[in-house]
Amino acid sequence: MDMQQELEARFADRAAAGRRLAARLEYLRDQRPVILGLPRGGVPIAYEVARALQAPLDVIVVRKLGVPWLPELAMGAIGEGGSRVVDRGLLQHERITDDLLAEVEQRESAELLRRAQTYRAGRDPVSIEGRTVVVIDDGIATGATARAASLVVKQRGAARVVLATPVLPPELIGALGRVADELVWLCAPEPMVAVGNWYEDFEQLTDAEVVDLLARADETR
Template identity: 40%
Template structure:
């Protein structure tokens, strides 16, 4: 991994091109790139093109804390695979019924998003495959963790996590869950993923899906 002081990416596509170059320089090979919608798809497309492999999706939804939905206490993938930050849940004394209800709600939302992006019957087999999971950045790591656990259940040959920028704590936690991490920037004073992009506008589902349609 590379640690630089002033990470800056023009936009997600530019970050994806740099990420693809970094993967090629490391001689990392893959059979498929999975991007986390929505922001991961503009990054994943140039990565998939650089590696010469198909692009697909890995979908998960964050489980937010009560009265603070942006603070992740866990995440759940489209197939129901869940990761919970039990330390935070216990420390904040978050009610178990809240966790269970929100988990079910987010699992349904993740499943619906995955179905909106592609036909469930066209979901690729990952067994024995070399998989590269891509997002536009990692803050808490909750969503990436749920996706990683979902992918690992499919028994891939190898799983690489590739992101342009991440917080030191999150990337350290995620390193133990995959075979390799490629992260271009790990700023010590990380605050938010968007901080490291000149352009970081919201990506609509329609725009995100257009990257899947590209050849």
């Protein structure tokens, strides 16, 4: 990608990226989708998509279950409602006992519950049973969180999962396309380097900002 192409591919901020992504997802309007943003960065993008498609907005809170001695290596993931995915092959390879897995899961479950309660501020989760669900993040780097979120949403009963993001590395397109029913992106630069490189404004969001966006979306439903 040359310098001119790179400049054209960049987004002013997450809201601008969300509006562009919404235009790409307009074909889903008649399917009455549910829009789920990965907190924190995916929520302002999901907010714009939900507003454009007149769809309900919620967060998708997932916690990776990291191997204790290799925390970046995911042996599974958990989501709300008891949803859980585990890589049995990795457990066997790393000789992880059921007790150790349970210990990690218990710790991450507490944090998952805390975050979900913080973001929703007393609101009930949006039902996704039998619905087309669009899972949104502000960018995908390794694909671990996006993959976990897609699997968790399927476990929670979604009829169809669309994984959408403004930017991702091209080498992940095939793998993520096999996890979600559909993968939608705006640009797949080579090299990508880092998600933040593709935004002019990539300020970190606070929990309060996520809560505000969800509240605003709820008011307009």
